[in-house]
Amino acid sequence: xxxxxxxxxxxxxxxxxxxxxxxxxxxxxxxxxxxxxxxxxxxxxxxxxxxxxxxxxxxxxxxxxxxxxxxxxxxxxxxxxxxxxxxxxxxxxxxxxxxxxxxxxxxxxxxxxxxxxxxxxxxxxxxxxxxxxxxxxxxxxxxxxxxxxxxxxxxxxxxxxxxxxxxxxxxxxxxxxxxxxxxxxxxxxxxxxxxxxxxxxxxxxxxxxxxxxxxxxxxxxxxxxxxxxxxxxxxxxxxxxxxxxxxxxxxxxxxxxxxxxxxxxxxxxxxxxxxxxxxxxxxxxxxxxxxxxxxxxxxxxxxxxxxxxxxxxxxxxxxxxxxxxxxxxxxxxxxxxxxxxxxxxxxxxxxxxxxxxxxxxxxxxxxxxxxxxxxxxxxxxxxxxxxxxxxxxxxxxxxxxxxxxxxxxxxxxxxxxxxxxxxxxxxxxxxxxxxxxxxxxxxxxxxxxxxxxxxxxxxxxxxxxxxxxxxxxxxxxxxxxxxxxxxxxxxxxxxxxxxxxxxxxxxxxxxxxxxxxxxxxxxxxxxxxxxxxxxxxxxxxxxxxxxxxxxx
Amino acid sequence: xxxxxxxxxxxxxxxxxxxxxxxxxxxxxxxxxxxxxxxxxxxxxxxxxxxxxxxxxxxxxxxxxxxxxxxxxxxxxxxxxxxxxxxxxxxxxxxxxxxxxxxxxxxxxxxxxxxxxxxxxxxxxxxxxxxxxxxxxxxxxxxxxxxxxxxxxxxxxxxxxxxxxxxxxxxxxxxxxxxxxxxxxxxxxxxxxxxxxxxxxxxxxxxxxxxxxxxxxxx
Numbered sequence: 178x179x180x181x182x183x184x185x186x187x188x189x190x191x192x193x194x195x196x197x198x199x200x201x202x203x204x205x206x207x208x209x210x211x212x213x214x215x216x217x218x219x220x221x222x223x224x225x226x227x228x229x230x231x232x233x234x235x236x237x238x239x240x241x242x243x244x245x246x247x248x249x250x251x252x253x254x255x256x257x258x259x260x261x262x263x264x265x266x267x268x269x270x271x272x273x274x275x276x277x278x279x280x281x282x283x284x285x286x287x288x289x290x291x292x293x294x295x296x297x298x299x300x301x302x303x304x305x306x307x308x309x310x311x312x313x314x315x316x317x318x319x320x321x322x323x324x325x326x327x328x329x330x331x332x333x334x335x336x337x338x339x340x341x342x343x344x345x346x347x348x349x350x351x352x353x354x355x356x357x358x359x360x361x362x363x364x365x366x367x368x369x370x371x372x373x374x375x376x377x378x379x380x381x382x383x384x385x386x387x388x389x390x391x392x393x394x395x396x397x398x399x400x401x402x403x404x405x406x407x408x409x410x411x412x413x414x415x416x417x418x419x420x421x422x423x424x425x426x427x428x429x430x431x432x433x434x435x436x437x438x439x440x441x442x443x444x445x446x447x448x449x450x451x452x453x454x455x456x457x458x459x460x461x462x463x464x465x466x467x468x469x470x471x472x473x474x475x476x477x478x479x480x481x482x483x484x485x486x487x488x489x490x491x492x493x494x495x496x497x498x499x500x501x502x503x504x505x506x507x508x509x510x511x512x513x514x515x516x517x518x519x520x521x522x523x524x525x526x527x528x529x530x531x532x533x534x535x536x537x538x539x540x541x542x543x544x545x546x547x548x549x550x551x552x553x554x555x556x557x558x559x560x561x562x563x564x565x566x567x568x569x570x571x572x573x574x575x576x577x578x579x580x581x582x583x584x585x586x587x588x589x590x591x592x593x594x595x596x597x598x599x600x601x602x603x604x605x606x607x608x609x610x611x612x613x614x615x616x617x618x619x620x621x622x623x624x625x626x627x628x629x630x631x632x633x634x635x636x637x638x639x640x641x642x643x644x645x646x647x648x649x650x651x652x653x654x655x656x657x658x659x660x661x662x663x664x665x666x667x668x669x670x671x672x673x674x675x676x677x678x679x680x681x682x683x684x685x686x687x688x689x690x691x692x693x694x695x696x697x698x699x700x701x702x703x704x705x706x707x708x709x710x711x712x713x714x715x716x717x718x719x720x721x722x723x724x725x726x727x728x729x
Numbered sequence: 730x731x732x733x734x735x736x737x738x739x740x741x742x743x744x745x746x747x748x749x750x751x752x753x754x755x756x757x758x759x760x761x762x763x764x765x766x767x768x769x770x771x772x773x774x775x776x777x778x779x780x781x782x783x784x785x786x787x788x789x790x791x792x793x794x795x796x797x798x799x800x801x802x803x804x805x806x807x808x809x810x811x812x813x814x815x816x817x818x819x820x821x822x823x824x825x826x827x828x829x830x831x832x833x834x835x836x837x838x839x840x841x842x843x844x845x846x847x848x849x850x851x852x853x854x855x856x857x858x859x860x861x862x863x864x865x866x867x868x869x870x871x872x873x874x875x876x877x878x879x880x881x882x883x884x885x886x887x888x889x890x891x892x893x894x895x896x897x898x899x900x901x902x903x904x905x906x907x908x909x910x911x912x913x914x915x916x917x918x919x920x921x922x923x924x925x926x927x928x929x930x931x932x933x934x935x936x937x938x939x940x941x942x943x944x945x946x947x948x
Contacts (some may be wrong), residue, residue, distance in 0.1 A: 367831035
């Protein structure tokens with residue numbers, strides 16, 4: 178009897194192991210071929226590699242002996258840290274206003290926080306130029322007053338703020354929602370002023386949420402490519418742009434590889450810090466959050482107006498300026514001509530085709546990844562490592578990744594499947610993350626009830642689990658689609674002329690002289706933004722915006 | 730004497746309609762006296778407690794303490810310590826730092842505050858555990874720490890919001906006796922909000938029921 182029970186248990190465990198293996202095999206092999214191996218190849222090239230055949234002798238030294246590259250690395254660090262500080266200083270008051278005050282339009286503002294996660298990098302860069310550039314809505318009058326942002330680091334910092342401020346605001350709101358109203362009340366009755374109660378009781382709760390978001394902000398700014406390429410110019414570009422320049426224009430592969438290795442080490446360290454902080458964010462026991470109160474009193478009114486005004490200026494106005502200048506380009510300039518060009522419609526077709534293919538692949542990988550994570554819950558350390566691995570594509574710089582793919586699969590460079598696979602690699606974490614969270618929140622009883630009614634595991638998945646997590650799946654797919662439609666860094670390195678996408682076409686137009694090309698870039702950017710928002714809206718449907726990381 | 734004079738307060742219902750929560754409420758608590766406030770869920774007991782603590786402002790009426798109108802005083806100036814059913818201990822602080830919290834707010838140095846906290850913890854049967862995290866404690870121990878935290882600042886009154894309802898029945902009985910003893914030792918006046926009449930009888934010398942926004946005397 179006993180041995181029968183043991184053998185039944187052993188069989189069940191063995192079946193579970195097989196399930197895990199089958200589910201995990203696809204995403205694991207894919208990540209191995211498209212991420213781990215290319216990055217390992219890049220590391221090898223950077224540390225021990227011989228000069229590559231067919232290229233001129235690369236006699237440049239390592240980056241740390243080159244003053245110019247030292248400055249690039251230093252500036253890349255400084256701009257990422259500066260962005261973190263600015264995001265914290267500006268984002269925390271905004272989060273407080275949204276979490277603690279009740280006012281008309283609060284939900285609309287909260288939903289608008291999602292915008293930067295959907296807007297493609299190049300569109301954001303063009304938006305910053307349309308607002309703050311020398312011909313910008315605010316930039317032009319400022320230039321007339323003798324104060325120009327062109328050639329200064331501010332354009333890049335404003336671009337960084339556009340993308341990352343909302344991330345910190347959302348994290349701050351999540352943190353503030355975890356503050357117990359009763360603990361604050363007790364602190365007040367024990368003699369703490371509102372300010373002291375904030376620092377002694379609320380801040381320790383919010384701080385890990387903010388630290389987690391700031392790790393991501395640092396990573397995004399440190400590995401950012403598109404914004405730095407367009408807004409940084411010659412002087413204020415970052416290491417990613419330098420690596421791209423070394424590879425694409427100077428063929429200094431050894432130096433590029435050594436720089437990429439340094440970047441990988443730093444981003445790896447920061448990603449580890451992020452994972453460490455994220456572990457402490459498990460939702461605590463049930464608490465009563467601090468209730469929202471109406472906007473009353475001069476100080477509260479001023480704070481509300483300042484917070485909303487600053488967010489509109491930094492995150493809303495660039496997009497409005499872009500739309501305004503695109504409309505002007507169509508109405509008064511030569512912008513409409515770009516809509517009659519074959520290249521434009523070829524780029525639209527390619528963008529849609531590659532994104533649709535990659536979305537299908539990313540969805541399959543994301544679903545498998547999330548299901549495998551659920552199936553291995555019994556083995557806690559393995560499950561944790563597996564879940565963390567979903568973030569890996571988001572923390573490896575796209576330029577380093579594309580460079581690794583170039584080195585590893587030179588024979589596939591002429592084939593579009595590599596490009597589609599790289600897109601899917603960058604997008605599937607969004608699907609995996611959203612679905613994992615939804616599966617975690619799903620009570621086991623649903624599946625158990627279905628099983629007791631005669632449904633096998635596949636039928637349970639199809640008839641019960643997937644319908645219940647469908648909104649989360651759609652949300653993940655919507656973020657994935659928006660990411661792919663605007664993907665730029667990998668497209669620029671892996672794409673061929675006949676695979677022109679909207680992002681690469683916008684960049685081409687920006688690189689050409691004359692106002693007609695700038696008008697064309699503005700019109701294309703407005704079109705790409707509309708396309709990304711439309712795809713997001715169509716796929717996601719109705720739903721609350723969630724905290725989701727974005728990728729350059 | 731802690732005194733509530735003509736307190737009236739409304740709240741907005743789900744459809745935005747105004748509903749009376751407290752209507753011309755008057756109440757007195759003498760020094761050293763514990764008064765219980767009973768009532769059904771949603772009757773306004775906890776709101777009344779928050780009005781006394783200064784965490785909510787009534788639409789009309791005033792709160793007096795030892796002959797002074799304290800209605801406009803912020804909570805930190807009133808020195809009325811509040812205790813909740815879920816203890817509301819600060820999870821990022823150790824036991825001793827939780828207990829020392831109010832002393833630090835009064836301007837005492839951290840080391841001196843910790844010394845006093847350790848001494849009080851000893852009297853509450855938690856000696857040698859000052860550096861532990863609060864999540865290592867049982868429910869009863871957590872509520873003892875919450876009482877020690879409230880008493881250490883020598884508040885002018887203790888406001889107890891269903892302090893034992895999260896505990897099991899046996900522990901509830903032993904802890905309310907212990908609490909009543911500590912409150913008497915400190916000569917403290919207390920306002921106890923509860924829905925449990927047995928608990929009210931065990932701890933309070935006077936009790937009122939909050940019904941339809943008004944107070945009805947029970948004993």
